[in-house]
Amino acid sequence: MKKYRKVFIFILIIAVGLFLNRELQWSSYLKDSNNLKTIISFVHDNYILAMFLYLVFTIIGSSILALPGVTFAVVASGLFGPWIGSFLCLIGATIGAVLSFVLSRYLLKDSIEELVKKNKRLYSIIFQVDSEKEMLILMITRILPIFPFNLQNFAYGITNISIVKYTIGTFLFMIPGIILFSIGTEGIINRGDRANMLFIAVLIVVLMVIIGVHLYKKYKMLTKKEHNER
Template structure:
């Protein structure tokens, strides 16, 4: 039964990749000609273009080992700073949830040995304290020290609920998505460059401060003796 689940996922993934290859979907985000084509689609049918972006981003999160910032950069180029941020957040959140579900319901036995080989990832992701779950998600989303795709699959084999994971992922990815999408838009948009870069600097500073603060909370939760000593 366990092997059947893996085969179902692999067959489904293969079909998606075949269709993506047949329709050359990758070119829409990673080749100049494809990007120009998608820009034309945006001008003619904005909703269709936005839907294509979300679908491709979600699928790529599950099937392709691409850095998370790839999708934010593409969104910033195609849709601008604010609409791009919203669409990127929608696509990456959907992709993260799909990866989580795949890890939990189809690939648990295949993913777990891979995660356990990475001592640092195992130490950070796996926790027997419920209060750590949100804190860990906040740390890894604000300052992703591990690949975006691997994180998503890894969380799928933990005990965190899919509802808590989805909500926390959506909220804690907002700063990172805004950071890269606005930065990309600022690079290609001279008229709004100064304003966008100013906002990017503020977001980056807030992310660093939040990460340091949350890491301290995490250490205190896991070091009660140290906490008592500090008090």
């Protein structure tokens, strides 16, 4: 009974979000390309308020609505530029990730575990009893793009990692990916600086892949060593 009550609370939160979306027509407004100029003008005239609204959008979108992580970096870069946009996206995405973590740990633990089991790659690496490898695993899953961002956020809530360690690690290890998408967006939008921005984006991708693969190999070596010692 307790399990179903938690699921009901979560569904209620989603229902409220969908109801507000229907009543306020957020989706239809954003789909209309003619409104982009209005949005940009609003950002210029109400910069601080626009920042706040973007953070709310990112927090809700990355936790309750489970929108793709790249969405928030692209929107932030388009509205605030690559650097301020990256900072805002990092703050909003971190808060959203922590909110997902809390919802999973205290409301949806049983349901999330069944969902994570379907992603064998993530399930095999994320559930570790050795606390010494927690930050290494968190770094790998945040840097390598092969692990779904939203599913990670909920999955870590049912592991033994502390919320403090999870928050700090998430904040730090999301920086490369957020900067990558922000700069890439700027390169597409800004023709004058396109070559430089896209070059930096490609460079970041290469570095992320090299570092991610190196970390994953290190994780496999440590796991193999522990297995042999047993």
